[in-house]
Amino acid sequence: MTDKGYKVVFHLGTNxxxxxxxxxxxxGNVQKEVPAIIVEVITHGLGVELLFSNSRFSNVLEEMxxxxxxxxxxxxxxxxxxVSSSSDLISVARIIPSALAHLIFRQSEGWSYIKVGx
Amino acid sequence: MTDKGYKVVFHLGTNxxxxxxxxxxxxGNVQKEVPAIIVEVITHGLGVELLFSNSRFSNVLEEMxxxxxxxxxxxxxxxxxxVSSSSDLISVARIIPSALAHLIFRQSEGWSYIKVGx
Amino acid sequence: MTDKGYKVVFHLGTNxxxxxxxxxxxxGNVQKEVPAIIVEVITHGLGVELLFSNSRFSNVLEEMxxxxxxxxxxxxxxxxxxVSSSSDLISVARIIPSALAHLIFRQSEGWSYIKVGx
Numbered sequence: 001m002t003d004k005g006y007k008v009v010f011h012l013g014t015n016x017x018x019x020x021x022x023x024x025x026x027x028g029n030v031q032k033e034v035p036a037i038i039v040e041v042i043t044h045g046l047g048v049e050l051l052f053s054n055s056r057f058s059n060v061l062e063e064m065x066x067x068x069x070x071x072x073x074x075x076x077x078x079x080x081x082x083v084s085s086s087s088d089l090i091s092v093a094r095i096i097p098s099a100l101a102h103l104i105f106r107q108s109e110g111w112s113y114i115k116v117g118x
Numbered sequence: 119m120t121d122k123g124y125k126v127v128f129h130l131g132t133n134x135x136x137x138x139x140x141x142x143x144x145x146g147n148v149q150k151e152v153p154a155i156i157v158e159v160i161t162h163g164l165g166v167e168l169l170f171s172n173s174r175f176s177n178v179l180e181e182m183x184x185x186x187x188x189x190x191x192x193x194x195x196x197x198x199x200x201v202s203s204s205s206d207l208i209s210v211a212r213i214i215p216s217a218l219a220h221l222i223f224r225q226s227e228g229w230s231y232i233k234v235g236x
Numbered sequence: 237m238t239d240k241g242y243k244v245v246f247h248l249g250t251n252x253x254x255x256x257x258x259x260x261x262x263x264g265n266v267q268k269e270v271p272a273i274i275v276e277v278i279t280h281g282l283g284v285e286l287l288f289s290n291s292r293f294s295n296v297l298e299e300m301x302x303x304x305x306x307x308x309x310x311x312x313x314x315x316x317x318x319v320s321s322s323s324d325l326i327s328v329a330r331i332i333p334s335a336l337a338h339l340i341f342r343q344s345e346g347w348s349y350i351k352v353g354x
Contacts, residue, residue, distance in 0.1 A: 014354045033219040101269040107348035111227035115233040115351040118132045151337040230343035233351040236250045
């Protein structure tokens with residue numbers, strides 16, 4: 001790390017709502033501990049459903065995004081699922097070309113990695 | 119890595135005993151391969167149960183701790199579960215404020231990361 | 237990273253065929269995004285079954301190996317399962333002494349880490 005700031009990617013591949021709830025709470029805990037941390041949640045596979053506009057977590061996710069959390073959805077996954085419009089996602093979601101490539105880029109830039117799930 | 123020594127954090131979030139057994143065996147294998155390695159098992163969520171004083175693995179964990187393995191439990195999780203006293207944990211367990219923050223700090227310091235579980 | 241090139245280890249511990257299929261597709265996606273990337277799939281536990289010579293994915297794996305993907309199986313696991321001969325594995329599989337030690341070495345050398353599975 002040449003970088004003073006902490007940065008972390010959370011790798012989310014599941015649509016298990018218990019895991020989603022736990023992730024939301026954990027991000028809050030991490031921000032309490034490390035207020036300046038930069039956090040990105042990178043979703044692919046079933047995990048992209050967290051960012052669907054009809055998700056029942058959409059309000060809390062938008063509030064988290066306002067506090068600086070980044071939420072990214074894998075375009076490869078969206079294409080496979082026929083989700084072609086960003087209006088199918090919560091407004092704060094970013095679309096990235098490949099979740100796995102993105103996870104690799106981030107780690108190469110010194111971000112820490114956390115695999116979400118039990 | 120400016121550091122010659124290998125260091126690794128194991129991220130444990132499950133109370134699946136098969137996974138625990140496998141983790142214990144794997145740590146032994148890693149130590150055989152890399153005798154000087156520094157190993158920390160970081161538990162949160164259901165994973166903290168590995169370190170409960172009534173765990174049936176308490177003897178082997180204490181023996182591993184005597185060989186230098188670190189075992190850490192997340193205070194956020196313990197608080198949520200109403201585990202307020204360190205006497206509820208095996209004697210060698212350390213309490214850390216936040217498992218996820220700790221995983222991030224360690225990786226930033228050059229430790230490798232292994233997510234435990236299948 | 238002093239290294240210009242991207243390198244990644246995929247940590248596979250499951251014999252869930254859906255996960256295997258997803259991994260194969262994901263590696264293809266990553267290679268499309270980052271053509272020069274170096275990819276190693278490191279298997280242990282039930283994950284070594286991906287590399288068994290009777291795997292129904294053996295053809296696609298051999299084709300991937302010809303494109304440069306590395307496939308490694310943990311000798312500790314193979315010994316426990318009584319798989320003593322490399323002829324029980326697909327021809328392109330490499331046997332490594334310890335999957336976990338290997339994951340640690342790779343990360344220490346700057347490789348990114350992805351835990352496979354949901």
